[in-house]
Amino acid sequence: MTLRLDNISKSFGNIKAVHELSFSCAPGTITGFIGPNGSGKSTTLRMIAGLTRPDAGSITIAGSPFHELLNPGEQIGFLLDPSAHHPGRSARETVTLTAAMMGLPIQRVDAVLESVGLASAGRRKVRSLSLGMRQRLSLAIALLGDPKYLVLDEPANGLDVEGMSWLKASIRRFAADGGAVLISSHLLNELESYVDRVVIIDRGRVISNSSIGDLGGTEVTEVDGPHRSEIRRVLQAEGIALADAPHSANERISVMSSPEHVGEILWRNGIQVSLLHRKPLESLESYYSELTSPEFAAVSRTEEGK
Amino acid sequence: MSGISSPVSNPIGVAVYVEMRKLINTRSSRWLLFSMTLLGILMIVAFVAVSASRNEPIDMSMMLAALALPAGIGAPIISILAITSDWQHRDNVKFFVLQPRRGVLLLAKYIAVAIFGLATMLVICAVAFAVSAGFSVFTSSDIMFGSLSRSVWLLVCATLVGVMSGAAVASALLSTPLAIVFVLFQSFVFDSLIGLVAGDATPFLQSATFTNVLTEGGNAAAAASSAVIWILIPCVIGIWRNRTKDVV
Numbered sequence: 001m002t003l004r005l006d007n008i009s010k011s012f013g014n015i016k017a018v019h020e021l022s023f024s025c026a027p028g029t030i031t032g033f034i035g036p037n038g039s040g041k042s043t044t045l046r047m048i049a050g051l052t053r054p055d056a057g058s059i060t061i062a063g064s065p066f067h068e069l070l071n072p073g074e075q076i077g078f079l080l081d082p083s084a085h086h087p088g089r090s091a092r093e094t095v096t097l098t099a100a101m102m103g104l105p106i107q108r109v110d111a112v113l114e115s116v117g118l119a120s121a122g123r124r125k126v127r128s129l130s131l132g133m134r135q136r137l138s139l140a141i142a143l144l145g146d147p148k149y150l151v152l153d154e155p156a157n158g159l160d161v162e163g164m165s166w167l168k169a170s171i172r173r174f175a176a177d178g179g180a181v182l183i184s185s186h187l188l189n190e191l192e193s194y195v196d197r198v199v200i201i202d203r204g205r206v207i208s209n210s211s212i213g214d215l216g217g218t219e220v221t222e223v224d225g226p227h228r229s230e231i232r233r234v235l236q237a238e239g240i241a242l243a244d245a246p247h248s249a250n251e252r253i254s255v256m257s258s259p260e261h262v263g264e265i266l267w268r269n270g271i272q273v274s275l276l277h278r279k280p281l282e283s284l285e286s287y288y289s290e291l292t293s294p295e296f297a298a299v300s301r302t303e304e305g306k
Numbered sequence: 307m308s309g310i311s312s313p314v315s316n317p318i319g320v321a322v323y324v325e326m327r328k329l330i331n332t333r334s335s336r337w338l339l340f341s342m343t344l345l346g347i348l349m350i351v352a353f354v355a356v357s358a359s360r361n362e363p364i365d366m367s368m369m370l371a372a373l374a375l376p377a378g379i380g381a382p383i384i385s386i387l388a389i390t391s392d393w394q395h396r397d398n399v400k401f402f403v404l405q406p407r408r409g410v411l412l413l414a415k416y417i418a419v420a421i422f423g424l425a426t427m428l429v430i431c432a433v434a435f436a437v438s439a440g441f442s443v444f445t446s447s448d449i450m451f452g453s454l455s456r457s458v459w460l461l462v463c464a465t466l467v468g469v470m471s472g473a474a475v476a477s478a479l480l481s482t483p484l485a486i487v488f489v490l491f492q493s494f495v496f497d498s499l500i501g502l503v504a505g506d507a508t509p510f511l512q513s514a515t516f517t518n519v520l521t522e523g524g525n526a527a528a529a530a531s532s533a534v535i536w537i538l539i540p541c542v543i544g545i546w547r548n549r550t551k552d553v554v
Contacts, residue, residue, distance in 0.1 A: 012554075043554075050406045051399060051553035067406040084399035086391065088332035097331075100324050101404040141400060 001062045002026050003048070003076070003149050003180055008057030009204075010043055017043045019204040020057070025180040025197075027148070030171060032195035032212075032284075033184040036292050040204040041184045042080075045153050048182075049078050061149060073102040076149040077142030082134040082158070087127035091118055091137050094126060098141050108144065116140040117166070131158025139170070150174060152183045156190065168194050192284040202292045215287050221259045223266070224252045224275035234269045235262065254279065321405060321414030322421075329388055329422050338387065339426065342380045346373055346430035347437075354441050364438045367452030370431065374457075374464040377427055378517070379493070381465045382472025384426075385419040386485040389476035389544075398553055412548045416473050423469040427461055460521045467517045467537075474537050477544025480551070492536065511535065 004024040010017050018040040025031045035041050046052040048059055050066040059066060061076055069075050085094050095109045113119050116136040121129065129137065135158055142150060150171070156164055171181055172194055185191045191198070192212065200208040225231055231253055236242065241256040252275065255262055259276045266273050329335055349372060357364045389412075392398040405411050442449050475492075476485040492513050501508045509515045509528035513536040519529035 046553065049399075049403045051402055053550070053552065069406070072406060073404050078403050080403075081396060081399050084396040086328075086332060086395045086397050088334055093331050097324050097327060098400060098404065100327070101320060101401065103320060 001148070003062075003151075003182065004060050005044070005048070006058045006060075008044070008047060008054040008059060010040075010047060010052065010054050017204055018047070018054070021201065021204065021206055022057075023199045023206060023209050025149070025182045027178050027180050028175055029196040030175045030181040030183065030194060032191045032198040033182055033201070034186070034188065034191065034198060034288060035184075035201040039201050039292070041201060042153055044201070045078075045080060045151055045182070045184065048076075048151055049080060051080075071102060071145070073098070073145035073147065075145075075147055076151065077145065077147040079135070079138045079142045079150075079152045079155050081153070082131060082138045085126045085134070085137065088125060090123050090125055091129065091133075092122035094137065095140055095144065098144055102145050104144065112140045112144050115143070132160060132163050135159055136163070139167075143174075148179055150179060150181045150183075152181065154185055155183065156185055156187055164190065188285040188288055189283065198284060200288060200291055207291050208287075212284070215284060219256070219258045220254055220279040221257055221262045222252050222254050222275065222277040222279050223259075223262055223273060225266075225271060225273045227271060228253060230271055231266065231273075234271060235265060238265050240265070317405065317407075317410055318414055318417075321411055322417050324401075325388065325411075325414045325418035326422065328391070329384075329418060335387070338384065342376070342384070342426060343430065343433075345376050345380070347433055349373060349376065350430075350434045350437050354437055358441065358445060358447065361447075363448035363450045364442065365450045365452055366434070366438060367450070367454050367457040369434055369438070370454070370457035370461050373427075373430060373434070374460050377423075377461055378464040378468045380426075381419075381423045381468030382475075382489045383486060384423060385416075385469045385472035386476040386482060386489065388419045388422075389415050389473050390480060390482040390485060393480045394482050396553075402553060408549045409545060412477060412545060415477075416470070419469050419473055420466060423465045424462065427465045431458070431461070456521075463517050463520045467520070470537050470541075471513065474540035474544055477548055478540040480544075480547060 002024045006022050007020045009019050009021070021040070021044060023031075033041055033044070043052060047054050048061075048066065061069060066072060066076075089097075092109060092113060095113060096106065099106065099109050110119070110122075113122050116139050118133065118136050118140060121133060126134065126137070135155055139152075139155060142152070152171075155167055159167060168190070171183065175181055175196075183191070183195070195212055197211050198208070198215070199206060223231060223235075232242065235253075235255055235257075240262065242253065259278045263273065263276050330339065350369060353369045353372060354364055392401060401411060402408060438449050441447065471492075472485070472489055475488050476482075479485045479488060497512045497514050500511050504511050509525060510531040513532060515524075515532035516529050516536070518524060519526065519532075
């Protein structure tokens with residue numbers, strides 16, 4: 001009963017937005033989905049929602065493709081874009097239309113508006129709601145069908161401090177009741193405090209998929225020497241993952257391994273080393289920074305082919 | 307959590323209900339409906355006033371035939387707004403997730419705008435009868451019904467063909483301004499200019515031929531050609547685009 005993505009790929013023109021991406025979200029867990037701007041997060045979430053078709057690969061929800069779900073809103077709730085509501089409709093009417101589509105009774109509309117703190121704003125037009133209130137409205141719609149899965153794209157945008165705590169508590173409660181949550185966010189410190197797993201993508205590829213507890217055990221070593229390209233070649237040949245794509249030939253190299261192991265490999269291959277340094281990873285944020293490129297991340301096919 | 311996913315009992319019926327509701331639940335849609343009805347009522351009043359000033363009986367048949375003109379223009383506009391609204395306001399992010407079979411949603415929109423257009427015409431016809439009857443009693447003038455059924459048929463055809471052509475173009479273009487400009491160009495520019503260059507082929511190419519043949523009879527092949535060019539082809543393109551277009 002998981003949300004599973006198997007080798008999905010998607011290109012827009014010559015831009016490869018997502019490349020052979022795979023991971024899954026199990027019931028009762030919260031999975032953080034993070035990556036730089038343009039890394040393919042939103043495209044991936046839209047593919048889960050059936051709004052964008054993958055060029056390859058498959059996505060299943062409890063074993064079924066999204067388009068085969070009988071009443072998708074009762075299986076999976078989405079918060080993808082807080083602005084995706086007609087600005088001229090009231091908040092309550094917006095939720096009422098959604099409830100009608102799902103065949104739900106009208107009482108459910110008031111209950112869910114109450115649960116997200118919008119009961120008193122139900123008559124207000126969407127255009128007059130703040131970003132935080134529109135996030136709450138979108139979450140109300142996602143929760144309306146009492147689903148088993150939640151997919152949330154930057155749900156904390158625009159929320160105040162109270163809203164953030166409320167969101168965190170709501171997500172925790174949802175997972176504690178057996179639901180699976182996939183949440184993308186740039187607020188890594190916040191995310192770290194309540195997710196169970198974290199999937200990091202960069203340039204459309206999964207570069208890390210581990211439980212939040214395992215991140216502490218990850219070792220990153222910074223290495224340098226007069227022949228950097230040779231160091232890279234040898235370490236990659238030995239199956240050592242580069243922690244960060246080099247942005248210039250003058251940068252030191254970070255690898256996902258211990259200094260002892262890296263030093264042993266380089267010594268065995270007779271490569272001169274001027275620096276071998278264990279980098280501390282104290283948080284999800286530092287781990288993320290090591291792994292991802294700070295540049296705009298989408299990679300073109302031609303660039304990839306070089 | 308519900309644990310059990312139950313299918314919506316009548317997905318197309320539910321979607322039609324939602325689309326009908328979306329047609330009247332915003333201020334802009336209510337203004338459009340109000341403007342259309344007001345235009346119809348103004349035409350009725352003008353017609354009655356002209357008949358009275360000439361001391362002629364009110365010809366209901368002619369009045370309804372005259373109403374076919376605003377129906378032919380207003381119906382496509384209503385359907386364009388209905389079909390493109392979700393794309394313009396990104397509401398489809400929400401509705402496509404609730405009903406992944408996008409063809410069902412598009413069909414529901416077609417049905418909803420057709421019902422809405424006909425209902426609007428029904429209201430305007432009722433107003434026409436009421437105003438005429440009231441005026442007749444007030445001024446002791448006569449009402450002539452003439453070929454009433456033919457005029458009602460004309461009104462129904464103008465409305466339905468207008469709704470369908472607007473919906474087809476809108477679903478193919480998925481843009482409110484583009485679709486409105488296209489429909490106005492098609493009705494007021496293309497239909498006139500094509501006659502200058504197409505010779506005998508003109509009726510086969512004009513968009514108005516389909517409605518004209520339905521209401522007055524004529525060349526069935528030309529009507530079929532007109533319907534294929536201006537309704538069927540845009541409709542097929544529209545179904546394909548709605549089903550396959552990525553929502554990004």
